[in-house]
Amino acid sequence: MKRAAIILSLFAASPALADSVMPPAELAYSQLPDAKQEAQATALMKTLRCLVCQGQSIADSDAEMAGDMRALVRSRIAAGETPDQVRHWLIERYGNWVTYDPPxxxxxxxxxxxxxxxxxxxxxxxxxxxxxxxx
Incomplete structure (x- = not known):
């Protein structure tokens, strides 16, 4: 009985260990200072699929990977890239599955x-x- 309780507690604790203890990326939960760039980034993030959640966009997901992808999108747009360039780069990196509108x-x-x-x-x-x- 004691052995079963230990095994059950290990299985119950595994989801809590899924995320790392690292702080979130700088732009994962903050907006860009330029409203036009933030609007472009937000519109793009709504069209990109979270690679962890699979049913949510990176704009809606709370997964750590989605936060990293939001920070990446915002930083690349802040650096002057267009949303199409960022989308193309993400598709090259993760495949067509990352977008809700595959070519x-x-x-x-x-x-x-x-x-x-x-x-x-x-x-x-x-x-x-x-x-x-x-x-």
């Missing part, structure tokens, strides 16, 4: 074609169903 290429074409295929299948099934009702 159309040989690897992502199924993502773009699948909705049209599913709509066509649904229309074909509905047409067959309606034909049976008319008879």
């Amino acid at each position: 159309l290429d040989r690897l992502t074409w199924p993502l773009w074609a699948l909705p049209a295929v599913l709509i066509a299948i649904g229309a074909w099934l509905a047409r067959g169903r309606f034909k049976k009702r008319k008879r």
Whole structure:
């Protein structure tokens, strides 16, 4: 019984050890002084996927990695890069998966074609169903 309690407590403590004890990056939770640059950075951050949370943008995520990515976006925009340049750099570094709007290429074409295929299948099934009702 004691052994099971120890193992259970180790599993319960593991999420608490997931983040490091390092302080957050300088620009992770603070805004840029230039309002125009901050607006560009915020708009870009809303279109980038958190690599840890996977379902949230880096603007919405509290993960440490998302904070680092927010700081990176803000620092690169403050250095004079455009949002498109920053996005391109992040895609080169992390792959197309980092953006919510992947470009159309040989690897992502199924993502773009699948909705049209599913709509066509649904229309074909509905047409067959309606034909049976008319008879």
